[in-house]
Amino acid sequence: MATNIALVGIGKIAVDQHVPAINGSDDWHLAATVSRSGTVEGVQAYTDFDQMLADRADIPVVSLCLPPVPRFDYAQRAIAAGRHVMLEKPPGATLAEVHTLAELAADAGVSLFATWHSRMAAGVPHAKAWLADKDIKAAHITWKEDVRRWHPGQDWVFAPGGMGVFDPGSNALSIMTEILPMRVHLTKSVLEFPANSDTPIAAQLTWTGGVTGDFDWRQEGPQSWDITVQTDAGDLTLHDGGGRLVIDGSAVDVGPNREYPALYDRMAGLIKTNASDVDLSPMHHVADALTLGQRVMVDPFHL
Structure with a gap:
């Protein structure tokens, strides 16, 4: 029998990814939404989160697609109401608040899942398996897209x-x-801040082990989501955000790409085993980049 779930924050990512993933799964039934203005046809819509929690005791799971800053408050209230919680990436605005949520979830006996959808890309597990016994010589991330x-x-x-x-x-x-x-x-870490922004629009990062990264939010046209790893046994490249894998120039059959359906499969498994999955290692690198960042001011940017 499908489990009722509420989706909170009906914006672009919810409509494009979460709703199709939920509706395409036998594990889930989208029973309610919460949003200031967004709705999903045929689904009970709330504008007040606390009202939804009070009205719908039959919904044991909440998936939060809100921006990072307000997410902690909603997650805290959901956990206090005894609901299992999924967090869109990044799972929060700070590391400390997500650690707090993990502790609250453990105390309440509910599951907390800090999702990283790109880890579910089809090529990622194959890349991880191939690299497991290799000597890494260098690696480079090129992650450039159009924020607009x-x-x-x-x-x-x-x-x-x-x-x-x-x-x-x-x-x-x-x-x-x-x-x-x-x-x-x-x-x-070198961070480029538009003159009218409190957050960086581009970053150039250097790690130990010969790992580098170039991130930019101003790329128009084709988008670049690539990671190349040089090893003692050849080169590996993940293209299309992990959806396509090439090893030494030859494409590897990795099967269909189903990132968000895989996240909801994982959440169903966590609930069945009364477990949580809260890996904050990607956020550690974000925090380090902001801590070490050399700030470079660039032209104002407008959405």
């Missing part, structure tokens, strides 16, 4: 807590921390 395409009119991405280019950049970092067989730490 993916966050139209969403000014919160450039406000404090919005993370700027690290909102999509955390996808790359989630893959990096998943596939590399060794631990790395940041040694240099």
Whole structure:
């Protein structure tokens, strides 16, 4: 029998990814939404989160697609009401608040899932398996996209807590921390801030182990979501955000790409086993980049 779930924050990512993933799964039934203005046809819509929690005791799971800054408050209230919680990436505005949520969930006996959808990309587990016994010589991340395409009119991405280019950049970092067989730490960070922004629009990062990254939110036309790893046994490249894998120039059959359906499969499994999954390693690198960052002022940018 499908489990009722409420989706909170009906914006672009919810409509494009979460709703189809839920509706396409036998594990889930989208029973309610909460949003200031967004709705899903045929689904009971609330504008007040507390009212939904009070009315719908039959909904044991809440999936939060809100921006990072308000997410903690909603997650805290959901956990206090005994609900299992999924968090869109990045899971919060700060590391400390997500640690607090993990503790609250453990005390309440509910599951908390800090999702990283790019880790579910089809090529990622194959890349991780191939790299497991390799000697890594160097690696480079190229993560460049058009913020106007993916966050139209969403000014919160450039406000404090919005993370700027690290909102999509955390996808790359989630893959990096998943596939590399060794631990790395940041040694240099150059951050480009538009004159009218509180968060960076571009970043150039350097880690130990010969790992580098180039992140930019101003790329128009084709988008670049690539990670290349040089090893003692050849080169590996993940393209299309992890959806396509090439090893030494030859494409590897990795099957269909189903990132968000895989997240909801994982959440169903966590609830069945009364477990949580809260890996904050990608956010550690974001925090380090902001701590070490050399600030470079660039021209104002407008969505």
